[in-house]
Amino acid sequence: MIAQRxxxxxxxxxxxxxxxxxxxxxxxxxYRLAPRRTFTGLDQSTGDQLYRAMNADAVLKKASRYLxxxxxxxxxxxxxxxxxxxxxxxxxxxxxDVVATNPEHPSRVIVTYPGERSDDTTFADWTPTGFKLLxxxxxxxxxxxxxxxxxxxxxxxFVPWFDRLPDDKFWLPGGDDLFEAQDALNIGLANLWRxxxxxxxxxxxxxxxxxxxxxxxxxxxxxxxPQGGQFGFATPNAPIGSILEALEFxxxxxxxxxxxxxxxxxxxxxxxxxxxxxxxxxxxxxxRQDQIAQARTMETRLFExxxxxxxxxxxxxxxxxxxxxxxxxxxxxxxxxxxxLSNAQIKSDLGIWSxxxxxxxxxxxxxxxxxxxxxxxLRRRDEAGDLAIQx
Numbered sequence: 124m125i126a127q128r129x130x131x132x133x134x135x136x137x138x139x140x141x142x143x144x145x146x147x148x149x150x151x152x153x154y155r156l157a158p159r160r161t162f163t164g165l166d167q168s169t170g171d172q173l174y175r176a177m178n179a180d181a182v183l184k185k186a187s188r189y190l191x192x193x194x195x196x197x198x199x200x201x202x203x204x205x206x207x208x209x210x211x212x213x214x215x216x217x218x219x220d221v222v223a224t225n226p227e228h229p230s231r232v233i234v235t236y237p238g239e240r241s242d243d244t245t246f247a248d249w250t251p252t253g254f255k256l257l258x259x260x261x262x263x264x265x266x267x268x269x270x271x272x273x274x275x276x277x278x279x280x281f282v283p284w285f286d287r288l289p290d291d292k293f294w295l296p297g298g299d300d301l302f303e304a305q306d307a308l309n310i311g312l313a314n315l316w317r318x319x320x321x322x323x324x325x326x327x328x329x330x331x332x333x334x335x336x337x338x339x340x341x342x343x344x345x346x347x348x349p350q351g352g353q354f355g356f357a358t359p360n361a362p363i364g365s366i367l368e369a370l371e372f373x374x375x376x377x378x379x380x381x382x383x384x385x386x387x388x389x390x391x392x393x394x395x396x397x398x399x400x401x402x403x404x405x406x407x408x409x410x411r412q413d414q415i416a417q418a419r420t421m422e423t424r425l426f427e428x429x430x431x432x433x434x435x436x437x438x439x440x441x442x443x444x445x446x447x448x449x450x451x452x453x454x455x456x457x458x459x460x461x462x463x464l465s466n467a468q469i470k471s472d473l474g475i476w477s478x479x480x481x482x483x484x485x486x487x488x489x490x491x492x493x494x495x496x497x498x499x500x501l502r503r504r505d506e507a508g509d510l511a512i513q514x
Contacts, residue, residue: 135317147188150407153183155452164446169440171492176208182198189213193298194294199211200281201432209429219232227283234246249280251277276432282424282428304373307373374388
């Protein structure tokens with residue numbers, strides 16, 4: 124746009140504030156903390172091992188951010204022959220073609236794998252009964268070990284994930300207003316910097332001298348002008364304030380539209396109380412409840428797809444009747460150490476928590492498993508008892 128409108132576009136300084144990332148990261152809270160999965164009809168350690176092998180929490184965290192942006196994403200369950208474990212990948216709309224009468228149950232999925240050159244592009248064409256690997260011209264390539272181009276799973280190894288319940292279209296609309304706001308912000312920032320460079324300083328002017336004469340002036344110089352000559356500085360009419368107000372209005376409105384609070388872009392705000400932070404998160408908590416409802420449905424379908432893929436390669440690993448339950452972590456307001464310990468004490472006194480829960484809450488990375496936390500508490504109890512005897 125700058126190249127089209129200005130004769131010297133190379134003189135522009137171009138930079139941007141990533142409005143899209145700030146809003147997407149703020150709203151995508153479903154997998155900010157890893158959920159707890161429990162398995163019925165399947166050994167818990169086996170289920171945990173399969174999900175760790177897929178790096179499921181990290182992939183789903185990334186997918187939830189893509190979902191906020193694209194409104195529809197696809198998860199693909201695959202298999203790593205070398206590791207003998209399942210894999211999980213998130214696919215975005217730019218590499219997907221989907222045929223679906225029922226959006227929640229697609230009948231055909233084509234995944235594009237771009238190459239460095241257009242000739243290197245390949246397409247994976249999946250149906251419930253068939254699988255073809257196509258070259259850039261759409262001709263099927265030979266697949267070693269699968270001469271009949273069959274789908275070994277008998278179902279699509281894909282799980283659609285929607286931002287909201289779809290109607291009759293697979294691709295949910297939305298997000299364009301965020302892209303347009305980002306473009307408008309970038310244009311405004313380019314104009315702002317141009318105004319600062321070109322109109323933030325006064326312009327010297329003189330009359331009564333020849334057009335080719337160059338005046339030497341400065342705070343330590345006297346300017347000699349002919350009779351009737353004049354000299355001064357013209358004050359520029361720089362619209363810097365107006366541009367800033369327009370950009371601030373844009374940021375406030377898009378933040379309010381997406382329920383993230385206009386203070387997300389406010390660098391001048393002071394520290395807030397806990398109640399103020401809680402009130403500011405009310406809109407996001409409502410958004411999170413909707414997100415969890417969709418994620419819970421996705422998790423159930425993901426487990427069913429995982430079951431088919433794993434049992435195809437390692438028969439009998441997951442019983443057909445096995446089920447999964449997902450407990451999504453509750454969002455916690457930022458608390459001081461004293462407040463956190465006080466809450467833990469109250470929950471323990473009420474019988475809601477045991478010391479195991481307290482230890483897992485204080486150090487979730489170190490003790491993600493209840494059995495590990497329980498054994499650590501027993502070790503610390505014995506250690507404290509030995510020290511008390513010695514002292």
